[in-house]
Amino acid sequence: MRDDKGIFYRIDWVLVGLYLALVFIGWLNIYASVYNETHNHILDLSQKYGKQLIFIIAALFLALGILIIDPKFFSQFAWFIYGFFLFLLVLVIFSGREISGSRGWFAIGGFGIQPAEFAKMATVLALAKYLSALDVSIARFRSLVIASAIILIPAVIVLLQHDTGSAIVFLTLVIVLYRAGLTGFIPLAFILFPILGVLALVLPKLMMAGVLLVAAGIFYLFSNKRFHSVVLISLVFLGSVGFVFSVDYSVNHILQPHQRNRIHVLLGQDIDLKGAGYNVNQSLIAIGSGRFFGKGFLQGTQTKYNFVPEQSTDFIFCTIGEEWGFVGSALLLLLYLGLFTRIILRAERQRSRFSRFYGYGLASILFFHFAINTGMTLGLVPVIGIPLPFISYGGSSLWAFTILFFIFIRQDSYRYDLV
Amino acid sequence: MKRIYADRKYIIIGFFLLIGLLYLARLFYVQILVDKYILSANNNVLRYVTQYPARGLVFDRYGKLLVYNEAAYDLMVIPRQVKNPDTSVLCNLIGISKKEFVNRLQKARNYSPYRPSIFEAQITRDNYGFLEEKLFLFQGFYVQPRTLRKYTYPVAAHTFGYIGEAGPDVIEKNPYYRAGDYIGINGIEKSYEEILRGKKGMKIRVFDVLNRDKGSFRDGKYDTTSVAGTDLYSSLDAELQEYGELLMTNKKGSIVAIEPQTGEILCVVTSPSYDPNLLAGNIRKKNYTKLLQDTVFVPLFNRALMAIYPPGSTFKLVDALVGQQEGVLFPETRYGCPGGFPLGNGKMVGCHPHPSPLDLNGAIQVSCNTYFCRVFKTIIEKKTYGNTRQAYENWRKEVMSFGLGKKLGIDIPGELNGNIPTPAYYDRYHGVNRWRAMTIISLAIGQGEIGITPIQLANLSALISNRGWFYTPHLIRAIGKTDSLNKAFGTKHKALVDERYFDVVIEGMANVVTGGTGVIARIDSITVGGKTGTAQNPHGKNHSIFLAFAPVQNTRIAVSVVVENSGYGSAWAAPIASLIIEKYLNRSVKRKDLEERMINGNLINGKLENEGRQGNILPD
Ligand SMILES: [Zn+2]
Numbered sequence A: 001m002r003d004d005k006g007i008f009y010r011i012d013w014v015l016v017g018l019y020l021a022l023v024f025i026g027w028l029n030i031y032a033s034v035y036n037e038t039h040n041h042i043l044d045l046s047q048k049y050g051k052q053l054i055f056i057i058a059a060l061f062l063a064l065g066i067l068i069i070d071p072k073f074f075s076q077f078a079w080f081i082y083g084f085f086l087f088l089l090v091l092v093i094f095s096g097r098e099i100s101g102s103r104g105w106f107a108i109g110g111f112g113i114q115p116a117e118f119a120k121m122a123t124v125l126a127l128a129k130y131l132s133a134l135d136v137s138i139a140r141f142r143s144l145v146i147a148s149a150i151i152l153i154p155a156v157i158v159l160l161q162h163d164t165g166s167a168i169v170f171l172t173l174v175i176v177l178y179r180a181g182l183t184g185f186i187p188l189a190f191i192l193f194p195i196l197g198v199l200a201l202v203l204p205k206l207m208m209a210g211v212l213l214v215a216a217g218i219f220y221l222f223s224n225k226r227f228h229s230v231v232l233i234s235l236v237f238l239g240s241v242g243f244v245f246s247v248d249y250s251v252n253h254i255l256q257p258h259q260r261n262r263i264h265v266l267l268g269q270d271i272d273l274k275g276a277g278y279n280v281n282q283s284l285i286a287i288g289s290g291r292f293f294g295k296g297f298l299q300g301t302q303t304k305y306n307f308v309p310e311q312s313t314d315f316i317f318c319t320i321g322e323e324w325g326f327v328g329s330a331l332l333l334l335l336y337l338g339l340f341t342r343i344i345l346r347a348e349r350q351r352s353r354f355s356r357f358y359g360y361g362l363a364s365i366l367f368f369h370f371a372i373n374t375g376m377t378l379g380l381v382p383v384i385g386i387p388l389p390f391i392s393y394g395g396s397s398l399w400a401f402t403i404l405f406f407i408f409i410r411q412d413s414y415r416y417d418l419v
Numbered sequence B: 001m002k003r004i005y006a007d008r009k010y011i012i013i014g015f016f017l018l019i020g021l022l023y024l025a026r027l028f029y030v031q032i033l034v035d036k037y038i039l040s041a042n043n044n045v046l047r048y049v050t051q052y053p054a055r056g057l058v059f060d061r062y063g064k065l066l067v068y069n070e071a072a073y074d075l076m077v078i079p080r081q082v083k084n085p086d087t088s089v090l091c092n093l094i095g096i097s098k099k100e101f102v103n104r105l106q107k108a109r110n111y112s113p114y115r116p117s118i119f120e121a122q123i124t125r126d127n128y129g130f131l132e133e134k135l136f137l138f139q140g141f142y143v144q145p146r147t148l149r150k151y152t153y154p155v156a157a158h159t160f161g162y163i164g165e166a167g168p169d170v171i172e173k174n175p176y177y178r179a180g181d182y183i184g185i186n187g188i189e190k191s192y193e194e195i196l197r198g199k200k201g202m203k204i205r206v207f208d209v210l211n212r213d214k215g216s217f218r219d220g221k222y223d224t225t226s227v228a229g230t231d232l233y234s235s236l237d238a239e240l241q242e243y244g245e246l247l248m249t250n251k252k253g254s255i256v257a258i259e260p261q262t263g264e265i266l267c268v269v270t271s272p273s274y275d276p277n278l279l280a281g282n283i284r285k286k287n288y289t290k291l292l293q294d295t296v297f298v299p300l301f302n303r304a305l306m307a308i309y310p311p312g313s314t315f316k317l318v319d320a321l322v323g324q325q326e327g328v329l330f331p332e333t334r335y336g337c338p339g340g341f342p343l344g345n346g347k348m349v350g351c352h353p354h355p356s357p358l359d360l361n362g363a364i365q366v367s368c369n370t371y372f373c374r375v376f377k378t379i380i381e382k383k384t385y386g387n388t389r390q391a392y393e394n395w396r397k398e399v400m401s402f403g404l405g406k407k408l409g410i411d412i413p414g415e416l417n418g419n420i421p422t423p424a425y426y427d428r429y430h431g432v433n434r435w436r437a438m439t440i441i442s443l444a445i446g447q448g449e450i451g452i453t454p455i456q457l458a459n460l461s462a463l464i465s466n467r468g469w470f471y472t473p474h475l476i477r478a479i480g481k482t483d484s485l486n487k488a489f490g491t492k493h494k495a496l497v498d499e500r501y502f503d504v505v506i507e508g509m510a511n512v513v514t515g516g517t518g519v520i521a522r523i524d525s526i527t528v529g530g531k532t533g534t535a536q537n538p539h540g541k542n543h544s545i546f547l548a549f550a551p552v553q554n555t556r557i558a559v560s561v562v563v564e565n566s567g568y569g570s571a572w573a574a575p576i577a578s579l580i581i582e583k584y585l586n587r588s589v590k591r592k593d594l595e596e597r598m599i600n601g602n603l604i605n606g607k608l609e610n611e612g613r614q615g616n617i618l619p620d
Helices: A013-034 A048-068 A072-076 A078-095 A115-132 A141-160 A164-171 A174-179 A185-202 A205-222 A230-254 A257-266 A276-288 A316-348 A353-377 A395-413 B008-033 B036-045 B087-094 B098-111 B125-137 B168-173 B187-191 B193-197 B238-247 B281-292 B312-325 B360-366 B369-380 B388-400 B423-430 B438-445 B454-465 B499-515 B573-586 B592-600
Strands: A097-099 A102-108 A111-113 B046-051 B065-077 B117-124 B141-151 B163-165 B182-184 B201-207 B213-216 B232-234 B253-259 B264-271 B340-342 B348-350 B469-471 B476-479 B492-494 B529-535 B543-550 B557-563
Touching: A013 A048, A013 A316, A013 A395, A048 A395, A072 A078, A072 A115, A072 A395, A078 A102, A078 A115, A078 A141, A102 A115, A111 A395, A115 A141, A115 A164, A115 A174, A115 A353, A115 A395, A141 A164, A141 A174, A164 A353, A174 A185, A174 A353, A174 B008, A185 A205, A185 A230, A205 A230, A276 A316, A276 A353, A276 B008, A276 B036, A316 A353, A316 A395, A316 B008, A353 A395, A353 B008, B046 B141, B065 B098, B065 B125, B087 B098, B087 B117, B087 B125, B098 B117, B117 B125, B117 B141, B117 B281, B125 B141, B182 B187, B182 B193, B187 B193, B238 B253, B238 B264, B238 B573, B238 B592, B253 B454, B253 B573, B312 B360, B312 B369, B312 B388, B312 B438, B312 B454, B312 B499, B312 B529, B312 B543, B340 B369, B348 B369, B348 B438, B360 B369, B360 B499, B369 B388, B369 B438, B388 B423, B423 B438, B454 B469, B454 B499, B454 B543, B454 B557, B499 B529, B499 B543, B529 B573, B543 B573, B557 B573, B573 B592
Parallel strands: none
Antiparallel strands: A097 A102, A102 A111, B046 B201, B065 B117, B065 B141, B163 B182, B201 B213, B232 B476, B253 B264, B253 B557, B340 B348, B469 B492, B529 B543, B543 B557
8 A cells, every 4th residue: 555645644543643642641640740729720831731741742843853754764873873872871970960869861951851761762773773684683692792782781871870760671672682583581581580589588598499499390391302401400490599599688688778678668578658668658549549430630639639759750650540540540551552562563564674673672661661660659569760651741751752652653654665 | 584583472462461461450459449548548638627516514503603614635646647756845745755655656556547546635725835836846746626624613523423535345336436535434424425515526627748738628518517515504502512512521421412392402412522623634544543542531432322321210201101101000109118129039129218108200209219110010010911021022112112222313323222122032031931020120220131322311301301202313403504404304203102191200300300319400490300310330330310301391402411430310410411401591501610510520530529428419
C-alpha cells in the first residue's frame, strides 16, 4: 500500500493515539495532584500543571519536528547523537546542578534539563545501529562485548551522577540483545538474581543453599543434552550460593543504614512508617482507598492534602489509583500493555533491522519505567525514583520519551519505502 | 538469520503481560480485597472531633445549684502522627516524667495508632493556658475541650456519685461510648446518666499532611451537633444535708430524711464521707485509691443504703400494726411486765423497769419488751393459720409490705435488701416444723436475723405518718423543669395494714417524745412522733437508732438516724433526729447546747464521756 499523500497517512495512529491518551491522563492527574482552590487556572505557570501544559505543547512540536525529519537521519547520525549525549552526561557531572541528591541537571532558564533522560534515546539509537550492521552477530563474543559497552558506558556515567534509578534503566536493553540472539540465560539471570537476592534476605541461608542444591539436581536430571554439563551446573550452583551469602553480607555490612532500611521495609521485615516505609505506605493508602470506582476527579483526600510525597512525579500513579479507583488504574495498566505489545508487533514488521531493534529498545525502556514506577507505588519493588512514561510531571522526561517514541513512529511510517 | 529469533517476541510480550497481570492482581488486592488502606486514608485526613455537650446541672429542692461544670481540657494523642517531639518540653508542661511519657504513648498506641486517646485528662483552665501556646510544636497532639464536674457544697458525695472514663466493658456493650468518653459511675451521675449526658455531636475536620486544619469535611454534611444534657432538680435540701453531715462529724452512721407525702428524700447522710470534689477530674484515680484503702473510716461505704442493722425496738411499731391487722391486738390490750418475757427454758427476754400493766399506747411509749413479745407470739400462734410456718409466712408478707427487707428501688445504685428471714431459713436452721413463735421471739423486738437499712427505716417512719402508704423514696424530684415531676416515682405503695390501725401507733410515738424513751427529741414548737431503738452489735457497743416524723399532724418530714457504737437510741440518734427536724421545719436550730454536743461528740476516736450523765437517756 504505497501512499504518496504524505507522512500523516502512514504513521501508526493507534500508537499516536495511545501516546496522546497517556499524555492527557498524565496532565489531568498532575492537575489533581497539585490542585488547590486558589490556583485553578490550567495555564497558571506558577503551578506544575501549567508548566506541564507548556511541556506538552513543546513535546508535540518536537514530535512534529521528528515526523518531518528524513528517517534515515536517525540511523545515519546514531553514533553522533550517542557521542553527543555521552559528552553531555560527562559535562553535567562537572557543571550540572544538584537536584535531590543527583548531579544530573542542567539549569536552562527556570527549567532543569536532565541529559540522562535523553541519553536513553541516544543509547537505543546506537545499539540499534550497531546491531543492524551486517557483520555483527551477538553470538560472537566481540559483538557482545561491544553491544554491552554501548549500554554500560552511559549507565556507569549516570551512576556517577548518583542517579541509580536512571542507571538501572539502561540494563533493560538486554531485552534488545536477547531479541538479537543473546542466550536466554542472561535475561533470565537478570530476573532471577533479584528474586534470589530477596529470598536470600528473607529465608535462612542454609535453607536457601539446600533449595539451590535441589534445583541444580532437578535441572541436571530434566534438562536437555545441551546443558547436561555437571561442571556448568555446579558452577551455577556455587555461584548462586555465593550470591546468596554475599547479598546477605552486603546488605547487613556494606549498605548505608538508610539503604538497608529501604530493603527491610520492602521485604516487610520492618515497618518504619516514618522513615523509609513512609512513601510506600502512603502510596498504598492512597491507591487502596480508591476502591473500585475511585473517589472521583479532584476528590482524592490523600492527593489533595499531600500525604504522598513527590506525587506529581514519581508517585503520580497514586493519584490515578485514588481518584479513578481500580477501574481507572486497571485501564491505565491495559493502555500501557497495549502500547508495549503494539510496539513489539510493529517492530517485528520492520524491514530494517535498525528500526526493529530500535522498536525493541523503545518497548524495553518504556516497559522498565512502567514496571519499576508502578511496582514501587504498589509496594512491589524498591523505591527507585524513575518517572512513569508520558504521565509523570517533568519536561526532560516527557521530551525524552516523546523523542524516543516518535523516532520509532517515524521509522515505522517509512518502512514501506525500504526496498 | 533474521527470522531465527523472531519468535522471541512471544516470550518478550508474554513477559510484559505477566508483569502486567501481577500488577493487576496487586491492584485488586490493595484496592478491593483489603480495608486497611481506606481506613488509614480516613485516619490520615479526617479528624473526628467529638462535640461534648455540657452535662446537666443538679439543683436542690429550693433551686440552689449543687452540681455544675467547669471548663477543662483533655490532651489527646494520635500516636501515628506523633513526630519525635521535644518530649521534655511537653513533659514539663503537663508535669510528668519522660518515662511516664513513653508509657502513655505506648498505651495509646496499643489502643490504636490511628485513633485518638486521652494523653492527659482534664487539664484545668489555668494549666491549659501554658499548654496552648506550645501545642503547635507537638504533632499528633491536640486538645479536646471537656468539662469538669464541680460541687457547690462539699456534701452528699455518695448521692451525687462521680463520673469517669467509660471502661472497655461499657464501650463493648454500648455503642454510644468511645474510649475517653465520660460516664456516670455512681450515684445520680450513674442512674441519670442518659439524661445528664445529653448527646454527643461529631464534627469531621480535614487535616493535611502538616496537621493543618483544612476545614470541615464535605461542608459539614456529616457533622452532628451536640445536645446539652438535661438539668435535674433534686429533692435534697442542701442546707439540711450539710447540717446532717455536720452533726455526724466523727460518727459512723447515717441520717435519712424523707418528705412522707411525696417520698422525696430531703437528706441522705452517710458518715464518714468525703468531699465529692475529690473524685472529679484527673485527681479522681489517686483519691479514689486513697479512699478505698481507708479501712478505718471506710468512706466509700454508703451506710444509708448498704448498712444492714437489726432495727431493735423501732420494730415494735411494726408488731403493733401487724398485731392489730391480724385481730390479735387492740389499743386497749393490756399485758403485765414482770421485768421480762420468760422463754420457758429458764431464760427470759429482759425488760427495763416501768409501770405495769400497760396498754398498747403505753407499751410503745416505754418500749416494753414483754408486751411486744406477747403480741408477736399471739400473731404467730394464731389458730386460723394452722401452723407456725403459715402464720410466719403471712407475718413476713405484711412486714415486707412496709418496704422492709427488700430494696425500695430508690434512684441511686447500691441499695441493699436487708433481711426478713424466710421460713425456709428457719427450716434449715432449726429443722422443718421444729421452730415455734418462741424460737424466733427475738424478731418481736427487732433483734436476731432481721436486718434493715437506714433508708428502709426512714421509709417506715414516712409510711406510719402517712397511715399506711408510701411513695418510693427518691432523690430527683423533677427532670428538666422544676414542675416536670419525675414520673418514675408516681406509684403509691400500700402497706397491708388498714389506715385505722395507725392512730394508736402515732399517738404512742408522740408520747415517746413527750414523755417516753425519746424525750430528748422534744422540740417546744413542733410536735414530734418518734421511737427509739438499739441494734445489738455482737462486735462492740450497740448502735443507737431513732425513727421520727414531725409534725405529728400534716407531717412534713420523716427521719431515721443510726449512730453506730453509741448505745441506746436516746443517746445519740434521737437528739440528732430532732435537730434535723428542727432545722428542716424551722430553718434554724435554737437548741445550741444540744447541737454543739452532738457535733462535737467523737464516737470514732474519742470516748463517750457524756453517756449516763444526761438524765434523759433511757433504755428502749
Ligand atoms: Zn416491760
